[in-house]
Amino acid sequence: MDLRAATADDVESIRDVALASLTASYGHAVDEGVLAGAVENWYGAADVGDDIADPDTVCPVAVVDGGVVAFAESYVVDRRERVGEIDWLHVHPDHRDSGIGSALLERVEAELRERDVDSIEGKVLVDNEAGTAFYEREGYDRSGERVVDIGEESFEERLYRKRIGQTGSVREAIYETGDGDTVYVAYDESERGSDAPFYAAYADESHEDRYGYFCGNCESADVAIDTMDAVECLSCENRRKPSRWDAAY
Numbered sequence: 001m002d003l004r005a006a007t008a009d010d011v012e013s014i015r016d017v018a019l020a021s022l023t024a025s026y027g028h029a030v031d032e033g034v035l036a037g038a039v040e041n042w043y044g045a046a047d048v049g050d051d052i053a054d055p056d057t058v059c060p061v062a063v064v065d066g067g068v069v070a071f072a073e074s075y076v077v078d079r080r081e082r083v084g085e086i087d088w089l090h091v092h093p094d095h096r097d098s099g100i101g102s103a104l105l106e107r108v109e110a111e112l113r114e115r116d117v118d119s120i121e122g123k124v125l126v127d128n129e130a131g132t133a134f135y136e137r138e139g140y141d142r143s144g145e146r147v148v149d150i151g152e153e154s155f156e157e158r159l160y161r162k163r164i165g166q167t168g169s170v171r172e173a174i175y176e177t178g179d180g181d182t183v184y185v186a187y188d189e190s191e192r193g194s195d196a197p198f199y200a201a202y203a204d205e206s207h208e209d210r211y212g213y214f215c216g217n218c219e220s221a222d223v224a225i226d227t228m229d230a231v232e233c234l235s236c237e238n239r240r241k242p243s244r245w246d247a248a249y
Helices: 008-027 034-043 043-052 100-114 129-137
Strands: 002-005 060-064 066-076 083-093 117-126 141-150 155-163 173-176 182-191 198-202 209-213 223-225 231-233
Touching: 002 100, 008 043, 008 060, 008 066, 008 083, 008 173, 008 223, 060 100, 083 100, 100 117, 117 129, 129 155, 182 209, 209 223
Parallel strands: 083 117
Antiparallel strands: 002 060, 060 066, 066 083, 117 155, 141 155, 173 182, 182 198, 198 209, 223 231
C-alpha cells in the first residue's frame, strides 16, 4: 500500500471509491439514488479536480496494486482556533479492516499538524456504525450531534474532535449588519466557502435564535441559502457547495 497526494488522474477513481464506500456504509438506511446523487452533488468530476489542485486542501489517496482504494479530503478553517476539518475519509469496502483507514488518517493528521491546527474534526452519521467506531478507535472524542436532512429523511450526525494544540486568541463575535441588526457570530460553527469560511450567525448572545450565516471573506451577513443547502454571499459571491454529511469510513 502506497500513500501519496492525489493527482488529476485520480478523479474518476476517487468518485468510484466514494460511491462504493457510501453504499456500503449507508445502503441499509439511505436510498441508493440519494447516495448516487450525493456523490454527483459533492464530487462532480470538475469539483474533485479543483479540490486536488487547491494547495489549501489536504487530499491524499491510498494505492494498492496500482489502483486508488481510499482517499481523504481536509482543510484548515480559522475559527476562534485553527481547526482541521475532514470532509471525507473513505475506504473501498473491499479494503476495509486492513489498516488503510488508520494510515490515511495518520497522513492527514500529520499534514494538518504542519499547518499548526489546534484540533481536527470529522463528522459521521450515527447510522454509519463503522465510521463512528473508527473515529472513537483513533482517539477522537464526541463533541456534539445535530440533525441533517438527506432526501426527505432526517438523520443524526455526530461530530468528533481531537485536540492538537492550544486554543488561539478569541475573536470579536458581535457585528452590526447593513440593516442595523446585531448578529452574534459563532466562530466555532463554520462551513467551508470558496474564498473563506461561512460562520453561523445568531440573533441573540446565547446562540439560540439562528439568524443565518456570516461571510468570513467580506464580513457580511447578506448570505443566501438555496433549497439544496448551498450558501452564497450576495456581497462578495463567496460560495459553499451543498452540505456534505459524512467524513468516514
